[in-house]
Amino acid sequence: MFETSAPLSERRQVARDMFVLGFDAPAVAAAAKAGQFVNIGLKPGPLLRRPFSVYRADEGRVEIVLRAVGEGTSRLLSLREGDRVSVLGPLGTGFRFEPAWRSVALVSGGLGLAPMLLAARDARAAGLSVHWVHGARTAWDLGSEWDGEEATWATDDGSRGFHGSAVAAVEEEFGAVLACGPNPMLAAVAERWPDAQVAVETYMGCGTGVCLGCAVPLLAGGYDRACREGPVYRAADVDWPALPSHLSYSAVAMPA
Amino acid sequence: MTSDLGVDLGHLRLRGPVIAASGTFGYGTEVPLLERRALAALVSKGIFLRPRPGTPPPRIVETPSGMLNAIGLQGPGAEALLREYAPLWSAWDFPVLVNINGETVEEYGELAARLDGIPGVGGFEVNISCPNVEQGGMYFGNDPRAAADVTRAVRQRTTLPVWVKLTPNVGDIGEVARAVEDAGADAVCAVNTFLGMSIDLHAFRPRLSFRTGGLSGPAIRPLALQLAHQVARTVQVPVIGIGGIASPEDALEFLVAGCAAVQVGTATFADPQAIARVHDGIAAYLESKSWTTLKELPRYLPRD
Numbered sequence: 001m002f003e004t005s006a007p008l009s010e011r012r013q014v015a016r017d018m019f020v021l022g023f024d025a026p027a028v029a030a031a032a033k034a035g036q037f038v039n040i041g042l043k044p045g046p047l048l049r050r051p052f053s054v055y056r057a058d059e060g061r062v063e064i065v066l067r068a069v070g071e072g073t074s075r076l077l078s079l080r081e082g083d084r085v086s087v088l089g090p091l092g093t094g095f096r097f098e099p100a101w102r103s104v105a106l107v108s109g110g111l112g113l114a115p116m117l118l119a120a121r122d123a124r125a126a127g128l129s130v131h132w133v134h135g136a137r138t139a140w141d142l143g144s145e146w147d148g149e150e151a152t153w154a155t156d157d158g159s160r161g162f163h164g165s166a167v168a169a170v171e172e173e174f175g176a177v178l179a180c181g182p183n184p185m186l187a188a189v190a191e192r193w194p195d196a197q198v199a200v201e202t203y204m205g206c207g208t209g210v211c212l213g214c215a216v217p218l219l220a221g222g223y224d225r226a227c228r229e230g231p232v233y234r235a236a237d238v239d240w241p242a243l244p245s246h247l248s249y250s251a252v253a254m255p256a
Numbered sequence: 257m258t259s260d261l262g263v264d265l266g267h268l269r270l271r272g273p274v275i276a277a278s279g280t281f282g283y284g285t286e287v288p289l290l291e292r293r294a295l296a297a298l299v300s301k302g303i304f305l306r307p308r309p310g311t312p313p314p315r316i317v318e319t320p321s322g323m324l325n326a327i328g329l330q331g332p333g334a335e336a337l338l339r340e341y342a343p344l345w346s347a348w349d350f351p352v353l354v355n356i357n358g359e360t361v362e363e364y365g366e367l368a369a370r371l372d373g374i375p376g377v378g379g380f381e382v383n384i385s386c387p388n389v390e391q392g393g394m395y396f397g398n399d400p401r402a403a404a405d406v407t408r409a410v411r412q413r414t415t416l417p418v419w420v421k422l423t424p425n426v427g428d429i430g431e432v433a434r435a436v437e438d439a440g441a442d443a444v445c446a447v448n449t450f451l452g453m454s455i456d457l458h459a460f461r462p463r464l465s466f467r468t469g470g471l472s473g474p475a476i477r478p479l480a481l482q483l484a485h486q487v488a489r490t491v492q493v494p495v496i497g498i499g500g501i502a503s504p505e506d507a508l509e510f511l512v513a514g515c516a517a518v519q520v521g522t523a524t525f526a527d528p529q530a531i532a533r534v535h536d537g538i539a540a541y542l543e544s545k546s547w548t549t550l551k552e553l554p555r556y557l558p559r560d
Contacts, residue, residue, distance in 0.1 A: 001288060001289060003528060041527070047318060047322060047526055048525060048526060049525075086527075088528070202313060203313065203315070203316055203317070205323065205325070205525050206280075206524070206528075208287055209282060209286040210279075210280060210282040210286045210287060210301075210524070211316065211327070211525055212279075212310065212327045213315050213325060213327065214313075215313045215315050215330070217312060222309045223309060223310055223313075242313075243313065244313055
């Protein structure tokens with residue numbers, strides 16, 4: 001874990017209202033594994049840091065992908081090149097990869113695409129063939145970046161690819177399934193693939209394991225921490241009805 | 257010249273005035289980035305005799321310059337604490353006090369007795385101020401007689417330092433402070449979180465599953481400072497100031513207002529190095545004044 005003052009060095013749009021921001025943080029970038037996250041502090045800004053999956057980690061730069069959903073994300077999107085934030089990370093326990101699986105399906109919805117580029121990287125490094133299935137509301141919400149050989153798109157309105165959810169769009173059998181997206185989608189993943197590894201979304205305080213704010217209810221009873229034991233869980237281990245199905249952001253739409 | 261930042265809290269000597277507040281530093285095994293030389297003492301996450309799962313999520317919500325939490329004192333219970341953490345604490349160069357909780361007066365005493373004499377357990381912070389439990393917690397801290405009963409129950413079972421953490425959610429904090437002092441507290445900590453609430457405008461219900469939570473962070477600092485000052489004017493035992501301290505200036509305000517030491521809590525969530533930053537800033541301030549000890553800091557403490 002590192003904490004570093006990191007300048008913004010990259011900003012690009014990848015879907016409707018969806019942006020990638022890159023910060024120069026070499027130590028964090030070198031250590032980041034798929035499914036891990038960074039907790040970003042803004043000054044001036046809100047009191048608490050904001051957690052984001054690591055989207056890319058190349059050449060000393062840590063990238064995240066986000067939409068403006070509240071005060072923190074809006075401030076992040078108003079940063080200019082060279083503006084500094086505090087990057088704390090990499091945090092959490094990411095995805096596991098086992099060569100014996102031979103193939104892996106990466107299943108994501110909406111902003112759940114966030115950990116999938118690194119997941120593809122780490123899966124290939126483990127000798128696995130990778131198939132990405134990504135869904136969003138419409139073609140304009142999908143996200144434009146994918147450097148893998150195989151991908152399937154799904155849209156709720158049928159404007160591109162499979163007409164329906166990403167989960168429903170998975171037809172073949174794979175050695176393993178990794179998923180990220182809204183918690184209700186992950187609950188559906190748990191129904192179909194109990195052994196899937198899923199990266200959950202929770203409210204978070206410290207990101208380092210001390211505040212116990214990011215509690216994930218477990219089917220076996222009790223809670224553990226999305227920031228330490230998580231954010232990646234075996235899908236069938238999470239008590240989905242007890243996990244908040246969505247995070248409550250600003251009630252009034254935020255400008256992009 | 258290096259200033260001596262040591263403080264005396266009764267017969268407990270600390271190497272500095274900055275203590276990690278309960279619930280913001282786990283059991284001391286997390287927060288790997290902090291330079292621990294700055295840590296005068298650590299108060300553990302609150303513990304009950306038996307394991308507790310804590311409250312369902314959502315447990316935290318950010319508010320203007322602060323946050324609400326309702327963790328519900330999730331913890332492993334006394335036996336796991338003794339097995340897993342106390343052996344580590346006994347090797348550390350600063351004391352660890354255990355924040356103890358109970359649903360009954362007897363339970364506080366029983367917990368203190370179980371932990372007393374265990375190597376690594378440096379004392380107790382008696383929590384009569386947690387707003388996030390159904391029984392016990394803040395309800396003891398609301399009533400001077402109940403607060404004294406809990407303090408006495410702990411005092412009778414240990415010779416270790418006993419601090420009592422007060423709630424701000426009370427009519428006359430001075431009266432509760434005097435009651436716990438009379439019952440044998442070695443120091444009082446002022447204050448715990450303020451009871452608060454936030455509404456989810458999508459779901460039309462409270463954002464916290466527990467409905468209410470404890471407010472912490474800079475939002476409460478002036479409120480907490482006033483209460484800590486009031487307590488410092490009321491009791492003779494040392495007062496440990498708590499409430500939204502995030503900078504050296506914040507800590508110095510509490511010290512000048514009559515506190516012997518301070519606790520830093522929520523600030524650690526935003527900045528894992530907050531305690532070191534506060535400690536070093538106090539040292540730099542003393543040096544800028546050519547004071548060699550913290551005792552030279554003028555205090556504003558008129559007695560009524």
